[in-house]
Each structure stands twice: as structure tokens, then as C-alpha cells.
Amino acid sequence: MAITDRAKAANSKAILVLRNLDEEFVSENGYKNAAMQDLRKRDSIVCKKCNLDNEIPSFDVRSMQCRGCKWIIWITADTFYHRVRLFRPRVVIMRWLEMGIIVSANQAAKLLTVSNDTVNLIYKQVGIVVSKLMLDNTVEEPSFYCLDIMDRRSTETPAREPAVAEEFEIQATAKETTDSSNDFDIRITLLNENEQSIFEVLDDKEKSFDQISEQSQLDSSVLSSTLMSLELYGLIKTAAGGRFTRNDVQTATALKDKTELKNQKTLVTTFIYFIKDYFQGISRKYLQLYFSLHWLSFDRQRWKINSLRNACASHPHISYDETLTYVTSPIVRFVPG
Ligand SMILES: [Zn+2]
Structure with missing residues (x-):
């Protein structure tokens, strides 16, 4: 996979920062002590056994007596x-992020000589901490705005379906539980090239699959998945015998507000470029956590040196299982950049 210029530049910066940090902290032990210092900034620790508040000793220890x-x-x-064994990868990754340096999991694993899994776990834990801090200045938008970048399968992807099927499935479920007639209007502005060309081929007269295939010149596998997404968006209807028409009642209103809705979609555009530049594509499941990385990549006012380390040190443990079962909701929250 081609590495973009933006990713290349970030990698070079990451190497320099890593070199400086290795000089500053000298060894794994130095990194560990830095993390311990962060933890000691907390006011106290509550004893799990007797619930008593204990002051944290100022000297360098990993354990204490209640x-x-x-x-x-x-x-x-x-x-x-x-239960962290290696502190260096965590401290380094957090410093990179505090400097807005985004490194793919692959590249980070190479630079830090740890496994991809280790890096992915750290990114997810950091992402969860940061997404909880997105309270002010956030925008909420439907996750399907990001359909273009959802090309990695995950444990949530339905069997034998492409990665994007995960998004269709979650939208279909959301549709069942809420009345989504309002957000229907948005959908028409989100069509990709294929969807748009098929949508343009269709009108209020019923057309068969073969007719659409001929007019749109798309091969049948692309056509069937595209028809599926158009139907999930509610833009088209399937009539008896597998014939298709536009869903006219709704498209009329949808077309009206197109300009306003385009503006809304623009908010996620920089995020989509961010993903394409640094990660190529992602799984839908972790979409929200990538919005955390995006925020870290551009907001130097909020994310200064040590700010992420402090935020993580005061956050409770996020278990491996918690990161595995994490699923982005149909509405994502983000800070526009
Ligand atoms: Zn106790």
C-alpha cells in the first residue's frame, strides 16, 4: 500500500521524537518512572478492600500498604x-499524539519493536479516553457520512459481506428503532459515484436489474451491492419481480435541501482525508476512536505536551475485552478540524 506524503512526513517526525525521548528517559525504567509520576499526581487511592482513602507516597514505588x-x-x-509490562510504547505513542504526529499501527509497531496488537490496544484505549473528553464544541453526525473509508472487515462485519455491510446493518437496526425520516434528506448528498449513476438511471417507471445494468454499465456484483445501499438509504423501492423505482415521495424533499446538507457533510471531509492519508481505510466498528486520533492530530490548544498523559493517568483501566467489544454508535461525535 502506498504511503502518502503526509504519512511519510509524520513517520520522519516520529523517529526524531522517539530518539529524543529515548535520550530523555534512557531506559524502559525511565519510561516507567515517568508513567508512575503521572499516576502519583492523583489525590489519593481508595483501598478496594476497606474503601479507605490513602495518600499516594511521593517517592518512587509501584505499591503501598493501605x-x-x-x-x-x-x-x-x-x-x-x-498490568502493563512495557511503558515505553505507551509514553512514546502519547507524546506523538500530543505533538499531532499520527503513525499507522504497522509503522508504530516497527519503530517501537512491539506487536501490531500492542499498538492497536494502546490506540484504542487512548481513543476511548479522548472520545469521552469530547464534550464541548462537538458535532454529532450519522456514521454513514464516513462510508467511503469503511473498507476493513471487523468482528461486526456480517459473514461473506463486504466491510461496508457493517454500516448498512447498523443503519437498518437504527431505522427500526427510530423514525429516520428526517435524516433521509441527508442521504442523497452522500451517494458515491456508482450510487449516483444508478440513482440517475432510475425514475418512477419500474426497471429490471438487467435494464439498470445495461444503462449504468456497472458489473452485476457492484450493481447489486449498490442497489442494496440505495434501498437501505430509502432512495429506491423494490417492486414485485425484483424491479426498481425511485422512492419519489422522499426524493422530492431530499433534493430541496441539498445545499444545506452538503455543508453538513463537509464537516467530516477533513476527517475522511485524514483517514485516507494515514490509515487508508478503517473498520466501522472503531470509527469513533479514529475521530479521537483526528482531534489529537490538529488541536494543539487542547492537546499540549503531557495533556494526553495526564488525561490517561486519571482515567480508570480500560480492559482488553472492553476494546474488543467496543462498537461505534450510529451517531458519531467529533470536533470538526
Ligand atoms: Zn484498606
Whole structure:
């Protein structure tokens, strides 16, 4: 896969920053101490056994005794660093992000000599922490705005379906539970090239699959998945015998507000370029977490040096299972960049 110029530039910066950090922290132990210092900034630790508040010692320890019940309390317990063996990858990745340097999981794994899984886990945990901090200045939009970049399969992808089927499925489920007639208007502005050409071929007269295929010149596998998405968007109807027409009642209103709706979609455009430049494509499942990385990539006012480390140090532990079962909701939240 081709590496974009933007990603190349980020990789070179990442290497320099890594070199500087290795000089500053010297060894894995140095990185560990830095993380421990972050954790000691917390006011106190509540003992799990007796619920007593304990002051955190200022000297360098990983564990302490509860002043009430004498139970051994680990400074890292239930924190971002819970059971972490290697601190260097975490501290380095957080510094990269605090500097707006985005490195793909592959590249980060190479630079840090850890597995892709380790990097992916760190990215997901950081992403979860950061997405919870997106309270002010956020925009909420339907996840299908990002359909173009959802090309990686995940555990949520239906069997034998392309990666985007995950989005169709979640939208279909959302449709069942809410009245989505309002967001219908948006959909027409989101059509990709194929969808648009098929939509233009269709009118209020019923057409068969073969007729549409002939007029649109799309091969039948592309055509059938495209028809499926148009139908899920509610833009077309299937009549008896597998014949298709436009869903006219709705398209009339949809076309009216096209300009306004285009503006709304523009908000995610920079995000889509961000994904294409750094990750090529993503799975739908983790879409929201990539919005976290995007925010980190451009907002230097909010994300200064050590700000991410502090945010993570004061966040409770996010387990591996929690990252596995994470699923982006049909409405994503993001800071427009
Ligand atoms: Zn205790």
C-alpha cells in the first residue's frame, strides 16, 4: 500500500521524537518512572478492600500498604497502566499524539519493536479516553457520512459481506428503532459515484436489474451491492419481480435541501482525508476512536505536551475485552478540524 506524503512526513517526525525521548528517559525504567509520576499526581487511592482513602507516597514505588487494613495497593491498579509490562510504547505513542504526529499501527509497531496488537490496544484505549473528553464544541453526525473509508472487515462485519455491510446493518437496526425520516434528506448528498449513476438511471417507471445494468454499465456484483445501499438509504423501492423505482415521495424533499446538507457533510471531509492519508481505510466498528486520533492530530490548544498523559493517568483501566467489544454508535461525535 502506498504511503502518502503526509504519512511519510509524520513517520520522519516520529523517529526524531522517539530518539529524543529515548535520550530523555534512557531506559524502559525511565519510561516507567515517568508513567508512575503521572499516576502519583492523583489525590489519593481508595483501598478496594476497606474503601479507605490513602495518600499516594511521593517517592518512587509501584505499591503501598493501605493505612487502614494493610492490604497491598498497586499504584497502577485499575488505571491506564493496569498490568502493563512495557511503558515505553505507551509514553512514546502519547507524546506523538500530543505533538499531532499520527503513525499507522504497522509503522508504530516497527519503530517501537512491539506487536501490531500492542499498538492497536494502546490506540484504542487512548481513543476511548479522548472520545469521552469530547464534550464541548462537538458535532454529532450519522456514521454513514464516513462510508467511503469503511473498507476493513471487523468482528461486526456480517459473514461473506463486504466491510461496508457493517454500516448498512447498523443503519437498518437504527431505522427500526427510530423514525429516520428526517435524516433521509441527508442521504442523497452522500451517494458515491456508482450510487449516483444508478440513482440517475432510475425514475418512477419500474426497471429490471438487467435494464439498470445495461444503462449504468456497472458489473452485476457492484450493481447489486449498490442497489442494496440505495434501498437501505430509502432512495429506491423494490417492486414485485425484483424491479426498481425511485422512492419519489422522499426524493422530492431530499433534493430541496441539498445545499444545506452538503455543508453538513463537509464537516467530516477533513476527517475522511485524514483517514485516507494515514490509515487508508478503517473498520466501522472503531470509527469513533479514529475521530479521537483526528482531534489529537490538529488541536494543539487542547492537546499540549503531557495533556494526553495526564488525561490517561486519571482515567480508570480500560480492559482488553472492553476494546474488543467496543462498537461505534450510529451517531458519531467529533470536533470538526
Ligand atoms: Zn484498606
